[in-house]
Amino acid sequence: MPAAAAATTARYDIDGFLKIIGDVPVTTDVQRVRLRSRDYFWYSPVLNKQLHGKSADVVATPRNEADVIRVAAACAKLRIPLTPRGAATGNYGQAVPLEGGVLLDLTNMTAIEWQKPGVIRCEPGLKMNDLDAASRPNGFELRMHPSTKRMATIGGFVGGGSGGIGSVNYGGLREPGNILAARVVTLEETPRVMELRTDAAQKVNRAYGTTGIITALEMPLAPAWPWIDVIVAFDDFFDAMQFGYDVALADGIVKKLLTPMMWPIPQHFNALKAHCPEGKHVIFCMIAEQSVESFKAVLGARGTITFEQPHDDSAGKEPLYEYTWNHTTLQWLKQDRSITYLQCLFPHDRLLESVKQMIEMFPDEVLPHTEFIRFAGKVTCSALPIVRYTTEERLNEIIALHEKNGVFIANPHVVTLEDGTRHKSTGADQLGMKAEADPYGLLNPGKMRTYKPVKS
Ligand SMILES: Cc1cc2nc3c(=O)[nH]c(=O)nc-3n(C[C@H](O)[C@H](O)[C@H](O)COP(=O)(O)OP(=O)(O)OC[C@H]3O[C@@H](n4cnc5c(N)ncnc54)[C@H](O)[C@@H]3O)c2cc1C
Numbered sequence: 001m002p003a004a005a006a007a008t009t010a011r012y013d014i015d016g017f018l019k020i021i022g023d024v025p026v027t028t029d030v031q032r033v034r035l036r037s038r039d040y041f042w043y044s045p046v047l048n049k050q051l052h053g054k055s056a057d058v059v060a061t062p063r064n065e066a067d068v069i070r071v072a073a074a075c076a077k078l079r080i081p082l083t084p085r086g087a088a089t090g091n092y093g094q095a096v097p098l099e100g101g102v103l104l105d106l107t108n109m110t111a112i113e114w115q116k117p118g119v120i121r122c123e124p125g126l127k128m129n130d131l132d133a134a135s136r137p138n139g140f141e142l143r144m145h146p147s148t149k150r151m152a153t154i155g156g157f158v159g160g161g162s163g164g165i166g167s168v169n170y171g172g173l174r175e176p177g178n179i180l181a182a183r184v185v186t187l188e189e190t191p192r193v194m195e196l197r198t199d200a201a202q203k204v205n206r207a208y209g210t211t212g213i214i215t216a217l218e219m220p221l222a223p224a225w226p227w228i229d230v231i232v233a234f235d236d237f238f239d240a241m242q243f244g245y246d247v248a249l250a251d252g253i254v255k256k257l258l259t260p261m262m263w264p265i266p267q268h269f270n271a272l273k274a275h276c277p278e279g280k281h282v283i284f285c286m287i288a289e290q291s292v293e294s295f296k297a298v299l300g301a302r303g304t305i306t307f308e309q310p311h312d313d314s315a316g317k318e319p320l321y322e323y324t325w326n327h328t329t330l331q332w333l334k335q336d337r338s339i340t341y342l343q344c345l346f347p348h349d350r351l352l353e354s355v356k357q358m359i360e361m362f363p364d365e366v367l368p369h370t371e372f373i374r375f376a377g378k379v380t381c382s383a384l385p386i387v388r389y390t391t392e393e394r395l396n397e398i399i400a401l402h403e404k405n406g407v408f409i410a411n412p413h414v415v416t417l418e419d420g421t422r423h424k425s426t427g428a429d430q431l432g433m434k435a436e437a438d439p440y441g442l443l444n445p446g447k448m449r450t451y452k453p454v455k456s
Contacts, residue, residue: 011100012080014057020074024067025108027059036085037103041093043329045340046392046413051093056083056103063108065185065193065215072191072213075102075442082187083444084209086125086156089148091326093415094160094208098446104213106155113216115140119180121218124155129313132224140221143170143178147325150313155214158182158205162410163382165257165286165321166222167373168248173205175376180220184212186437194437203433208417210448211430212437225254225288227311229320230295231272233280234303237262237359237368240283241352246298247285248372248379253295254288258372259324262359265367265386268332269323275307284320286311326384328369340389342366342399345408345422348380354407355381361401364388416449426450 018026027033037055041047057080062068075082081101088095097103109123112134120135128149132141144166146152152161158179163172173179182201186192194212196203204211234240240260247253260283266276276282283303287295289310296305313319323331329341346354359368365388370381389395392413399409408422417426426448434451437443441453 012057013078014080016078017058017074017080017102020077021060021067021070024070025061025063027061028057033057033059033103036088036105037097039088039090039093039095041091041096041415043091043326043333043340044413045389046395047093047415050415051096051098054093054096054098055100056097057100059103059105061105061108065109065183068104068106068109068185068213068215069191069193071102071104072185072187073189076187076189076191076440079440079442081442081445082213084155084159084213086153086159087127087148087151088156089146089152090156090160090208091412092160092420094444094447095156096415097444098415101442106213107153109155109215118221119218120221121181121216122154123216124158124214125153126155128152128154128157131219135221136224139224141224142166143220143222144173147321147327149321154217154219158217159209159214160206162206163373164325167371167382168255168258168379169374170222171374171376174202175374177220179205179217181216181218182214183216184437185215186212187443188439200429202427203429206417207430207433208447209444210417210438210451211433211443213443225256225290227256227286228289228292229307229309229311230285230287230292230305231275231307231320232283232285232299232303233275233277233306234282235280237281238352238356239302240281241355241370243299243302244283244285244370244372245351245379247295250294250298252291253298254291255286255295256288257284257286257321257324259284259328259369260372261328261369262367265328265332265369268335270331270335271318272307272323277306282306284324286320325371329384329386332386338389340387340395341384341412342387342402343410343412344383344385344402345375345410346370346381346383347406348375348378350406351380354405355383357405358385358402358407361405362398366398415447417447418449 109125439455
């Protein structure tokens with residue numbers, strides 16, 4: 001559809017917007033705009049209904065920060081909503097423009113500004129796999145990444161993610177030191193550019209792009225080891241849990257991933273069927289090559305290694321991590337759309353008891369898939385259990401029962417920041433930043449429900 005035709009159907013002055021932004025690349029083709037306005041919210045039967053048909057009016061694809069500033073200024077002047085977007089792999093409709101307007105696709109901003117030992121500074125649209133490919137020759141890689149590393153951008157991870165592979169060592173993105181700095185453009189008639197360093201960078205972490213547009217990130221790195229992907233099978237799920245816990249606590253064993261999963265979850269791992277024996281519970285691991293011998297010594301006769309291969313996440317390969325974190329849910333959804341999932345955080349001081357309690361409370365309804373992580377320095381598990389979905393009411397009941405029993409839930413079936421956190425509120429730092437960076441309430445509107453625009 002030509003630009004002019006799109007503009008006449010829109011709620012906003014898109015023609016005026018296109019004039020102001022000049023040669024910034026845009027797409028107004030309705031089909032393409034609609035497609036790009038979706039993310040992976042369909043994992044949630046609740047959001048799948050709620051977000052159906054939501055779309056931007058135009059997609060702008062900046063080439064650099066100067067383009068971002070032009071788009072932000074035009075949106076502020078014409079009061080058009082703007083939603084930043086990376087690869088749109090988020091699960092809660094984070095990148096879905098609820099009120100239309102401009103979708104700001106940052107995937108063309110991929111430059112690496114510089115690298116030093118243990119640090120990289122880059123633009124937000126850089127895919128995490130490309131970031132690692134650039135830093136590995138220097139002996140470093142990202143401290144943590146989501147299981148969507150091969151598709152997702154570093155800006156989208158900071159804007160909408162929380163942690164993942166590597167969090168067993170470093171915790172989540174929220175832990176001090178895991179984001180060194182973020183450069184941010186505000187949504188004002190004359191946009192300002194701010195450098196948020198150390199703690200201040202948390203103002204844009206998992207804020208769904210509501211508190212500013214990230215145009216550069218400085219990320220800390222970890223040593224890049226030759227990793228070995230390993231699967232171990234167990235007769236008893238709690239043997240897998242106990243073994244994972246032992247390895248997580250063994251600081252001398254260098255690891256990046258420890259993911260216990262209860263049978264029948266592995267039944268849905270088609271390509272790995274030969275390595276996931278019928279009826280057995282498994283743990284999927286990434287272990288540094290030099291630690292594999294010690295890993296096996298800790299295992300002893302408790303379980304059987306069914307898979308052991310050098311890790312490779314280059315094109316055409318399938319790394320083990322694409323069966324962990326929220327890829328576990330995806331592997332099941334590929335065969336059966338009737339299930340969904342939750343995001344849990346178990347208490348570190350009664351981890352195994354708490355996991356057991358939840359299994360007993362929801363037999364065959366909530367199937368455990370746990371992820372060993374560090375949280376504020378303590379070893380515990382987050383979890384993305386598979387839930388056999390019946391109704392929204394039952395889903396909310398399951399969530400309430402987890403919370404009542406001390407298991408925190410970050411609800412993946414809601415679109416607002418407040419309802420999706422385990423604290424049920426927006427951090428004061430993010431609310432304050434919103435007032436500074438987005439006085440008109442135009443950045444990804446509908447996602448921070450407690451914010452009242454300070455200007456109209
Ligand atoms: C199969 C599967 C597995 C997943 N596993 C994990 C996991 O292990 N850990 C995890 O944390 N997440 C996980 N996710 C969620 C998601 O893939 C990651 O968080 C990913 O890093 C998001 O990156 P993206 O480029 O796709 O961001 P998008 O989805 O495009 O954006 C995410 C949010 O960030 C905002 N944003 C994007 N770019 C910017 C910017 N430049 N400035 C400001 N805001 C911005 C967007 O508005 C949006 O709100 C998973 C999702 C799927 C589908």
